[in-house]
Amino acid sequence: MKSATVFVCQACGTQSPKWLGRCPGCGEWNSLVEEASAEPVRSARSKPQGQAVPLTEVRPEEGRRLGTGSLDLDRVVGGGLFPGSVILLAGDPGVGKSTLLLQIFGELAKEGAVLYASGEESLAQVAGRAHRLGISGARLHLMAETSVEAVLAEVERLAPAVLAVDSIQTSSVESLSGGAGSLAQVRESSARFIDAAKRRAMPVLLVGHITKEGMIAGPKALEHMVDTVLYLEGERYRHLRALRAHKNRYGATSEMALLEMTTEGLKAVENPSEALLADRPVGVPGSVIGVSLQGTRPLLFEIQALTSPSAFGLAKRMSLGLDRNRVQLLSAVLERSMHITLGDRDLFVNVVGGVEVEEPALDLPLCLAVASAYRGEALSSDLAAFGEVGLAGEVRGVGSPQPRIAEAAALGFRRCVLPASDARRLEPASGPMALTPVATLSEAIEHLFP
Numbered sequence: 549m550k551s552a553t554v555f556v557c558q559a560c561g562t563q564s565p566k567w568l569g570r571c572p573g574c575g576e577w578n579s580l581v582e583e584a585s586a587e588p589v590r591s592a593r594s595k596p597q598g599q600a601v602p603l604t605e606v607r608p609e610e611g612r613r614l615g616t617g618s619l620d621l622d623r624v625v626g627g628g629l630f631p632g633s634v635i636l637l638a639g640d641p642g643v644g645k646s647t648l649l650l651q652i653f654g655e656l657a658k659e660g661a662v663l664y665a666s667g668e669e670s671l672a673q674v675a676g677r678a679h680r681l682g683i684s685g686a687r688l689h690l691m692a693e694t695s696v697e698a699v700l701a702e703v704e705r706l707a708p709a710v711l712a713v714d715s716i717q718t719s720s721v722e723s724l725s726g727g728a729g730s731l732a733q734v735r736e737s738s739a740r741f742i743d744a745a746k747r748r749a750m751p752v753l754l755v756g757h758i759t760k761e762g763m764i765a766g767p768k769a770l771e772h773m774v775d776t777v778l779y780l781e782g783e784r785y786r787h788l789r790a791l792r793a794h795k796n797r798y799g800a801t802s803e804m805a806l807l808e809m810t811t812e813g814l815k816a817v818e819n820p821s822e823a824l825l826a827d828r829p830v831g832v833p834g835s836v837i838g839v840s841l842q843g844t845r846p847l848l849f850e851i852q853a854l855t856s857p858s859a860f861g862l863a864k865r866m867s868l869g870l871d872r873n874r875v876q877l878l879s880a881v882l883e884r885s886m887h888i889t890l891g892d893r894d895l896f897v898n899v900v901g902g903v904e905v906e907e908p909a910l911d912l913p914l915c916l917a918v919a920s921a922y923r924g925e926a927l928s929s930d931l932a933a934f935g936e937v938g939l940a941g942e943v944r945g946v947g948s949p950q951p952r953i954a955e956a957a958a959l960g961f962r963r964c965v966l967p968a969s970d971a972r973r974l975e976p977a978s979g980p981m982a983l984t985p986v987a988t989l990s991e992a993i994e995h996l997f998p
Contacts, residue, residue, distance in 0.1 A: 553725075555580040561731045561767040583725060583732040614710065614751060617655030620806070620816040623843070624791055625776060626799020629656075629710065629751040633798060634742050636716075636771065638756040638764045639780035644789055644807075644814050645755050647677065648780060649712055651813050652753070654683035656710050661687045663708040667694040667718030667728075681813045694728060696721050696737045700744055708750065713741060715755035717765055734766035738773055771795060782809075786902045788823070789814060803843030806903075821848040821959055824901045830929045834921030837961065838913030839934040839952040840905055846948075846955035848932065850900040851910060853917035855893045863891055869899025870914065871906065878937060882915050885941045885989040888922065909946040911937040912965065912992065919993055927996060932956040933965040941989045945969035957981045965992055 555564045557580050562573030564580060571579050613628030622628045625635065639645045649664075656662045666674050671692050678684070689706060693699055696719050703711060713719060719737040720728040727733065738754065745752040754774065757765040764771060771777050775797040782789035789807040793799065806820040817823045825848055829835060834853040839846055849869075858864065867875045875897050879890050897914065899905055912935035920927050934952055936944040949970040956964055963982045971985035986992040 553582050556583050556726075556731050558731060561735075561769065581726065581730065583730060614656060614659065616652045618805075618816050621652070621791065624778065624793050624799075624803045624805045626793075626796055629753075630775075630798045631749040631751065632746050633776060634738075634745050634752045634754065634774040635776040635778060636754045636756050636764070636774045637778045637780065638758055640758050643780050643782055644809055645780055646714055647681070648791075648807075648814050649714060649753060649755060650674070650678055650683060651681060653688055653710065653712055654678070654681065654685065657685040657688035660709040661689060661706055662710045662712070663689045663691070663699075663702060663706055664712045664714070665691050665693055665699045665702075666714045667692070668715060680811075694718050694720055696740050700740065703744060703748070703750075707748075710751045710753070711741070711745070712753045713755065715757055716741075716770075717757045729765070731767045734770060735773075738770055742773060781904055783902045788817070788901055788903065790903045800843055804845070804847075806847075820845075821955060824848060824903070825850055825959070828900070831926045833924050833926045834917050836913040836917040836920065836927060837932045837956070838910040839932050839956055839964075840907045840909050841946070841948050841952060842907070846952045848956060848959060849903070849905060849910065851913045851917045852898045852900060853914070853921040854896040855890070855918065855921045856896075858892050858894050861892070864894040864896075866895070867897045869902070869904055870897055870910065874911075875914070877939070878911055878915055879918065881937055881939060881941055881989065882918055885915075886919060886922075886993055890918075890922070893922075907946070908936040908944075909934040909952075911935065912943060912967075912989070915989055916965070916992065916996065919997065923997060925997060928963060930960065930962040931965065931996075932961045932963070933992075935965070935967040935970070935986070937989055943967045943986050943988060943992065945973075949974055953981055953983070965996070 555567050557571040557573055559576040559579045560574040562571055567580055570577050613630055615628045616622055637645055653662050653664050671690050674690050691702060716734060716738060717729045720733045721736045724732055724736060741752050759765050777795040779792050779794055780789055787809050789809060791805040791807060793801050793803055806817040807814040808817050828850050836851050838849050838851050840849055865876050879895055883890050913933040915937055916933055934946060936946050938944055945967040949966060953964055962980055965984045965986060968985040968987045971983055984995060
């Protein structure tokens with residue numbers, strides 16, 4: 549009997565019973581590929597009989613989390629690896645995904661047997677990396693295999709506490725005709741690993757590739773299927789890496805761990821704010837320190853801005869670390885507040901350290917950095933700022949002012965510009981920090997640039 553086949557778009561995953569020159573879902577040309585339909589995998593999450601049960605008869609998921617050996621990493625995933633959870637670790641090529649994964653398994657192997665399945669490297673290559681990282685142990689089992697069936701068979705034999713698959717784009721199911729990395733293969737391979745994780749209460753870590761657009765390769769449904777999606781961010785030629793949780797069913801999604809790439813692998817930075825401000829210039833226009841809250845940890849970032857006359861009358865707006873659209877919006881607000889024109893000037897903004905920051909608390913320090921660069925006047929080196937700026941030029945509160953101020957004070961800052969609404973919620977003043985509450989951006993500009 550001939551197996552049923554469907555045509556799947558390799559860009560968006562849209563399925564069609566017949567071949568089409570253009571995908572009806574995303575509009576891509578010549579992206580539909582014929583793939584064999586696989587038997588659906590019955591998930592261990594649901595009751596086999598398909599019968600509904602009362603809530604009172606269902607026990608909440610409980611279990612001891614497995615520590616990764618790093619408090620920062622444990623905080624990002626919600627306190628450790630939850631039994632039966634499936635974590636997708638993604639990042640740019642060469643950023644350190646395999647290194648981080650092998651380090652985690654080196655620590656987990658001290659507690660019990662773990663299995664590391666590599667589909668991209670040979671056993672000798674993985675062992676060589678482990679030797680460089682100082683990882684050893686008989687309970688860390690390695691296998692170079694791309695077949696999902698072979699990996700799951702080894703899981704049944706070894707009964708490991710944790711499974712790692714590096715990477716999910718190299719895994720394939722024998723019953724499917726498509727090559728490894730196709731949408732059908734990625735979707736079916738992930739479904740089988742997820743089923744094994746839920747059935748055995750075994751954490752599974754999957755490494756995912758990144759496309760040139762910065763998205764995880766494969767079907768978008770992959771991110772919905774797993775429990776946690778982690779992104780390892782950072783530039784290849786910088787020593788700092790940021791690990792963030794973009795999705796987490798067992799913890800917060802706003803946590804971030806700052807890691808440093810060394811000859812001994814990735815190590816957590818003990819004082820991230822101090823590391824980010826290590827080479828900060830003093831007395832230079834366009835440099836302002838912003839206080840951001842990443843999860844439960846306040847971090848200090850140096851915001852740099854540079855303005856220069858536009859050569860061809862078309863002003864540029866370039867940003868590294870901050871959203872470019874946000875920079876354009878705030879530059880327009882700044883023009884209104886300072887009664888200046890930036891349309892004939894190029895504007896360049898940078899968050900030092902190569903870390904992407906999205907919190908709106910950096911709006912105010914960004915505006916102050918641009919104002920400092922435009923006027924050519926440097927702000928005080930002991931000044932920090934935080935606050936969200938609205939289109940009307942108002943400075944809005946961002947919450948948690950106390951830990952932000954405490955972090956700035958711990959690093960030697962003595963002045964802080966903050967939203968007036970946040971200042972009213974502060975506890976009685978203590979310490980040497982001088983606070984400057986502002987309600988509007990114009991008020992902040994007038995106070996700092998009299």
